[in-house]
Every structure is written in C-alpha cells, then in structure tokens.
Amino acid sequence: MAAHMEPQVCQIWMGAQTGILKGIDLKKNAASNFTDLTTLEKDKEITSICWSGADERQVLLGLRNGTVRTFDPKKLVYDEDFVECDREGGLFKGLASLDDERLITCQESGMVRVWQKGKPEHITEIKAGANLSRMRQNPHKRQCIATGGKENDLKVWDLERPDDPIFKAKNVRNSFLDLRVPVWVNDMQFLANSSKVVTCTGHCQVRLYDPSSTQRRPVLDIPFDEYPIISMALVPGDNSVLVGNTQGRMAEIDLRKGQVGRIYKGFAGSIRDMQCHPTLPLVASCGLDRFLRVHDIQDGSIRSKIYLKSKLNCLLFSTRDFTQDEDMLEASKKGKKKTAGEEGDEESEAIWKKMKTITEGNQKSEKKRRKTKEMGEAQRKDGLAGKKKMRSSRAWET
Amino acid sequence: MSAKMEEQNAEMEPQMPQRTLAHIKNKQRRQELFRKMQIDKRKEKLKEKKKKQREDEKAGDKAPPKKVPKTIENMRVFDETMVNPEDEEVTYDEATDEMAPYFNRETLPKVLITTSDKAAWTTRRLCKELSSCIPNSEVHHRRHLPLKRIIKSAQEKDFTDLIVINNDRGKANGMVISHFPDGPTCHYKMSNVKLRQDIKRCGKPTEHQPELILNNFNTRLGHSIGRQIAALFPHDPNFVGRRVVTFHNQRDFVFFRHHRYVFKDNKKVGLQELGPRFTLKLRSLQKGTFDSKFGEYEWVHKRHEMDSSRRKFHL
Numbered sequence: 001m002a003a004h005m006e007p008q009v010c011q012i013w014m015g016a017q018t019g020i021l022k023g024i025d026l027k028k029n030a031a032s033n034f035t036d037l038t039t040l041e042k043d044k045e046i047t048s049i050c051w052s053g054a055d056e057r058q059v060l061l062g063l064r065n066g067t068v069r070t071f072d073p074k075k076l077v078y079d080e081d082f083v084e085c086d087r088e089g090g091l092f093k094g095l096a097s098l099d100d101e102r103l104i105t106c107q108e109s110g111m112v113r114v115w116q117k118g119k120p121e122h123i124t125e126i127k128a129g130a131n132l133s134r135m136r137q138n139p140h141k142r143q144c145i146a147t148g149g150k151e152n153d154l155k156v157w158d159l160e161r162p163d164d165p166i167f168k169a170k171n172v173r174n175s176f177l178d179l180r181v182p183v184w185v186n187d188m189q190f191l192a193n194s195s196k197v198v199t200c201t202g203h204c205q206v207r208l209y210d211p212s213s214t215q216r217r218p219v220l221d222i223p224f225d226e227y228p229i230i231s232m233a234l235v236p237g238d239n240s241v242l243v244g245n246t247q248g249r250m251a252e253i254d255l256r257k258g259q260v261g262r263i264y265k266g267f268a269g270s271i272r273d274m275q276c277h278p279t280l281p282l283v284a285s286c287g288l289d290r291f292l293r294v295h296d297i298q299d300g301s302i303r304s305k306i307y308l309k310s311k312l313n314c315l316l317f318s319t320r321d322f323t324q325d326e327d328m329l330e331a332s333k334k335g336k337k338k339t340a341g342e343e344g345d346e347e348s349e350a351i352w353k354k355m356k357t358i359t360e361g362n363q364k365s366e367k368k369r370r371k372t373k374e375m376g377e378a379q380r381k382d383g384l385a386g387k388k389k390m391r392s393s394r395a396w397e398t
Numbered sequence: 399m400s401a402k403m404e405e406q407n408a409e410m411e412p413q414m415p416q417r418t419l420a421h422i423k424n425k426q427r428r429q430e431l432f433r434k435m436q437i438d439k440r441k442e443k444l445k446e447k448k449k450k451q452r453e454d455e456k457a458g459d460k461a462p463p464k465k466v467p468k469t470i471e472n473m474r475v476f477d478e479t480m481v482n483p484e485d486e487e488v489t490y491d492e493a494t495d496e497m498a499p500y501f502n503r504e505t506l507p508k509v510l511i512t513t514s515d516k517a518a519w520t521t522r523r524l525c526k527e528l529s530s531c532i533p534n535s536e537v538h539h540r541r542h543l544p545l546k547r548i549i550k551s552a553q554e555k556d557f558t559d560l561i562v563i564n565n566d567r568g569k570a571n572g573m574v575i576s577h578f579p580d581g582p583t584c585h586y587k588m589s590n591v592k593l594r595q596d597i598k599r600c601g602k603p604t605e606h607q608p609e610l611i612l613n614n615f616n617t618r619l620g621h622s623i624g625r626q627i628a629a630l631f632p633h634d635p636n637f638v639g640r641r642v643v644t645f646h647n648q649r650d651f652v653f654f655r656h657h658r659y660v661f662k663d664n665k666k667v668g669l670q671e672l673g674p675r676f677t678l679k680l681r682s683l684q685k686g687t688f689d690s691k692f693g694e695y696e697w698v699h700k701r702h703e704m705d706s707s708r709r710k711f712h713l
Contacts, residue, residue: 018487018491020487033487037486037487037490040490042494202692227691228692230694246692246693246695247698248698248700265703268697268698268700268704269694269697269698270685270694270696288685288694288695288696288697289696289697290479290618307478307479309485309491309618310487311491311696
C-alpha cells in the first residue's frame with residue numbers, strides 16, 4: 001500500500017487486469033498502487049470503475065468475481081463492499097451510481113440491476129438481452145441508461161420504467177447483396193445537450209442515433225479503420241468523439257462533418273478505455289500495452305506516458321482539483337515571468353541613466369573612441385583570426 | 399619596420415596546394431605510388447599498435463582501460479518496461495498469465511506444426527526439420543483448412559501450441575505461434591531460412607530433449623515472447639544429448655539456431671550446427687488464439703511510428 005501518498009493528489013484512477021487499483025498523479029507523472037500485492041487473486045481483476053455520487057467521494061470498483069468494492073480516494077482505504085452479484089452473470093460491463101445510496105450494475109449476461117446500500121437484494125432489474133458489452137449512464141439524466149452488445153442493438157432505458165426500453169435502435173438496411181448487416185455495439189455515449197446517443201461497433205463504425213426523432217436507424221454512420229472499435233470518449237463541446245480500436249489506433253470523429261479527424265499517435269496495443277477531462281483539453285487512455293497516455297486534444301501531442309506494469313482495463317478521470325491546481329500552477333508561473341520582466345526593465349533603465357547625453361562638440365571624439373573600442377572587442381572575440389585581420393589591414397595600409 | 403614587413407610578407411605568401419596522387423597523370427606511376435602509400439599507412443598503424451601494446455605491458459595494472467566500442471545496442475534508448483526480476487507486480491502478472499500452467503508443470507507441451515496452403519517443398523522441409531528440433535511435435539498438411547477450425551480440433555486433441563509457417567513465392571516468410579487454450583498468438587516475419595542441406599558440415603539431431611537458450615528477452619514484451627517460446631519445449635532436457643536450441647535476440651531480430659556441443663578438453667568447446675536456421679522479427683502479439691480481425695492486440699509493430707530511432711528496441 002502506498003500510504004505515504006498525500007490525499008487527493010491522484011487525478012486518474014485505473015483498474016488493472018491483475019486486480020490492482022492504480023492512482024496517477026499527473027503533475028509528478030507518478031503512479032502508485034492502492035492494492036496490497038500479497039492479496040492479489042485472478043478473481044479480483046477490476047473490470048469496471050466509476051465514481052459514487054456526483055461529488056466523487058468514493059471510487060467503485062467492479063471485480064471479476066461479482067463484487068463491487070468501494071475505495072475512499074481521500075483516506076486511501078477500502079470501505080466495506082457494496083454488493084455481491086452472482087458470478088453466473090459474467091463480467092461487469094458497466095457501473096454507474098444513481099445517487100449516493102443507489103448503484104447500477106450491468107453484467108455480461110444482460111442483467112442490469114439497481115442496488116440500495118445496505119440491502120442484500122436488488123431493487124430494480126432490467127433484462128437487456130445477452131452478450132452485453134457496455135452499459136452507460138446519461139450524465140445529465142441519471143436514471144437514463146443505454147445498453148448494447150453483440151447482436152444486441154442499442155437500447156435506452158429509463159430505470160423508473162424497467163419493463164420496456166424508451167428507445168430501441170433498428171438495424172441498418174440490408175447490404176447491397178441483400179444480406180443482413182451484423183450488429184455489434186461495443187460502447188456508447190450520450191451527447192450532453194441533446195438526447196442523441198453515439199455508439200461504436202465491432203464492425204468499425206461510429207453511429208449516431210437520435211431517440212427524439214421518429215427514425216430508429218442511425219442518423220449518421222461513419223466508418224473508421226478496419227479493426228473493432230472498443231472504446232469511446234466524449235469530447236466536451238459535443239461536436240466530436242474520440243474512438244480507439246483493438247490495434248491501438250485512436251482518432252477524433254467529427255459528428256458534424258461525419259468525418260474522421262485527427263489520428264492520435266503513440267499506441268502499441270488495444271485501447272480498452274479512455275476518458276476526456278471535462279474542462280481541460282486532455283484525454284487519458286489505457287489498454288493492453290500497459291501504458292497510460294494523456295494526449296492534448298487541441299494539438300494531438302502526448303502530454304504524459306506512464307508505464308504501469310499491468311494490463312489496464314478501465315480508468316477514471318477526476319474532474320476537480322486538478323483544474324484548480326493547474327490554474328494555480330500556471331498563475332504562479334506567469335507571476336514568476338512577470339517579476340523576471342520587471343527586473344530586466346530596471347536594469348535597462350539603469351543603463352540608460354548612466355549614458356551621457358551627446359552634444360555636437362564631443363560627437364567626433366566620441367566616434368573615434370567608439371571605433372577603437374569596437375576594434376578591441378573584435379580582437380578579443382575572434383582571437384587569432386582577429387589579430388591576422390589587423391595585421392593584414394596594416395600591411396595593406398603600408 | 400622593414401624587418402617586420404618582411405616577416406609579414408612571408409606569412410602572407412600563398413601556400414601551394416599539396417600535390418595529391420590524383421594530380422599524377424601517369425596511371426602506372428599513380429598506382430605504384432598509391433600502393434606504396436597504403437603500405438606505409440599500414441606499417442605506421444601497426445607500429446602505433448605495437449607501441450601501445452608495449453606501453454600497456456609495461457604499465458601492467460596501471461594501463462588505461464580498453465575503450466568499449468560504441469554500438470547501437472549499448473547506446474540503446476532507455477526503456478522503462480525493462481523487467482526487474484524482483485518486481486512483485488510483474489512476477490505476479492507472469493505467474494497468472496496464459497503460460498503459467500506450463501511453468502507450474504501442469505501441462506506438457508505438444509506442438510502442431512503446419513504450413514500455409516500450397517506450401518513449397520522447402521517450406522514443408524523446414525516444417526519437418528523444425529519438428530525434429532521440438533520434441534513432441536507433429537507436422538500436418540494444411541489441407542486448405544481455415545486456421546480457426548484447426549485450432550478448435552487441435553485443442554480437442556490436447557495440443558498446447560500451434561506453429562504455422564507461411565509460404566510466399568516458394569519461400570517461408572512468416573510464422574505464427576499460438577498457445578492454447580487462451581493464447582497469446584504471435585506473428586513473426588521470417589527470413590534467412592537455411593535448411594540442413596544448405597548448412598556446411600551439418601549434423602543429424604538425436605532424439606534427446608534439447609536444452610533451450612533464450613537470450614536478451616529483457617523488456618516486458620520480450621518476457622511474454624520468451625515465455626511463449628519456452629512453452630514450446632519440455633522441461634528437463636537430456637544433458638547427455640548435448641543438444642541446444644537457441645533463440646538469440648539482437649536488435650529485435652530473434653535468431654534461431656540448433657547445435658550440438660562437445661567438450662574437447664578443459665578449455666575448448668566444439669559446436670556442430672544441426673539446423674535449420676532462420677531469423678524472426680516480431681510483427682504483433684495478440685491476446686487470445688488466432689483471430690487477426692476481431693482479436694485484441696497487446697502489441698503491434700507500427701513501422702513509421704515506432705522505428706523513429708535506430709537505437710530503440712522493443713524486445
């Protein structure tokens with residue numbers, strides 16, 4: 001346990017395949033483990049991660065064995081386990097918190113359940129169909145969730161009406177050979193200022209659905225690369241999304257133009273998860289190549305790259321302190337620069353003050369003096385070459 | 399004043415350009431002089447060398463240490479994924495990976511070797527020779543079967559690994575090694591293949607279980623690769639057979655060699671090559687069994703992105 005870390009310095013929390021919870025301090029570019037390495041088990045692999053409540057008081061970790069652990073990022077200790085689901089349901093494919101007391105879990109088998117803290121039984125249950133690959137919550141309407149998976153097209157649910165989805169996507173039209181197009185939704189995101197949902201598929205497409213319209217088919221379909229897209233992040237501003245695929249290619253997809261934008265570089269392996277910072281122009285991504293990479297969205301440059309020793313499954317970007325700290329840091333830097341500039345000004349002013357004012361009478365003599373001075377300087381500067389120059393010039397004079 | 403001037407004039411006098419050999423127009427003479435110059439140069443060099451040797455001998459222990467030549471390996475770009483054997487996390491990661499049952503001696507390796515469709519004679523020959531290097535391995539014809547079906551049936555027949563040698567224009571040019579049941583799958587580029595018949599004084603291998611040497615697989619990726627290769631060979635080599643199979647990594651190229659050694663006396667060791675020999679270069683490491691389209695890749699070699707420095711190595 002890295003208990004020596006100061007509280008609340010980690011901006012990114014990551015779950016590894018070895019079951020280790022990792023915290024990353026971006027300012028120091030340092031990572032630390034928050035799981036005891038002697039208690040590791042294959043069963044305790046962290047498959048999904050989320051914040052508890054709106055104020056980021058706790059980190060919830062979904063483990064392979066069906067338990068949800070809670071971690072306090074301030075005290076850096078594990079609290080009591082939240083729930084224990086059955087193991088038959090498969091891996092957690094999504095975690096989300098409704099409020100401080102209630103938690104939504106989603107398992108591979110299609111069971112979406114809502115749990116109340118302290119109660120062993122779930123309150124609500126939704127059967128969203130088999131082979132789910134992701135469940136996401138609408139961050140602005142917390143009881144609204146979206147699910148999707150292999151041969152299980154996008155569905156948007158309201159947890160208060162668990163029987164029927166409020167939106168059910170329809171598969172695209174048959175191909176030109178009149179064959180059915182296979183469905184494989186891998187990840188989805190709710191756009192912030194509208195009811196639209198973006199999905200990415202295992203067949204290399206990014207699709208935009210609009211539940212508010214009558215059309216159940218995607219309103220936009222953008223192909224990207226040749227390998228399954230498995231992760232997606234929403235860029236603040238709603239105009240584009242970032243997608244990552246199994247070969248480690250990450251790109252920005254412009255939803256207004258319907259085009260692939262910037263390609264981000266530096267990846268070696270599959271990108272399992274990524275997330276954008278809500279206010280800063282940063283995106284963090286992790287995956288099977290055991291690296292955390294933080295890119296700048298504005299210019300595509302890599303801000304930091306940290307080797308974390310284990311394959312990484314999921315990550316969580318903190319929203320708050322980092323921003324303020326960054327601002328403070330920048331402010332302090334600016335302040336420093338300012339003081340430096342002022343000092344420079346003072347010096348130059350002193351020089352100006354020392355200078356004599358030139359009148360007509362002493363102008364000539366001043367010129368001569370300056371010339372000899374210059375020559376001397378040249379000699380000093382050029383060394384031998386300068387001497388030779390002098391000599392030759394004298395020879396030429398005679 | 400005049401003396402000074404003369405001095406200056408002497409300094410100012412333009413120097414004649416040195417006459418070089420190229421200025422001599424007579425070819426015979428030029429060649430003769432050139433030969434002479436070469437010999438002189440060599441003699442000079444030898445003299446210097448001997449002088450230095452003598453000085454070093456005289457100085458004994460105080461002699462300045464010999465300079466280590468700069469190579470791109472020892473000037474390698476720092477790699478943070480270099481494995482520290484005492485690292486708990488990496489040790490745990492390796493202890494729970496897909497090859498762990500082999501290292502815990504729970505499974506015995508059984509290898510299936512096959513080729514791509516319509517393999518050339520040389521490729522089939524290579525399979526046979528590779529099969530003689532790897533104990534408990536079988537060569538099968540591909541019979542135009544898809545790899546995924548082969549993997550399924552191979553798993554039913556208790557094979558633990560699959561090696562597919564790809565054939566292009568009559569030459570072996572690629573190799574896929576896949577571990578069962580959960581992967582990983584490696585894809586290599588293969589080059590410089592030499593069969594036994596092409597190797598001078600090549601011996602015949604015996605039936606003994608060979609020793610295995612894995613050199614320079616030091617990064618985290620190198621470790622995964624090395625572990626997968628190790629899982630092809632059984633534990634407990636027969637040292638009586640004096641057979642060695644080597645996978646030597648140098649600048650990301652993995653050299654495969656097969657030898658028999660003999661102790662000639664207390665100091666000298668003789669090596670006889672048993673063949674075949676070839677070179678591998680890693681293209682990708684994929685999680686799970688072979689699925690090049692929908693599989694997840696742990697590492698993919700991206701040529702223009704990754705090969706920016708000649709001193710950066712991945713294995």
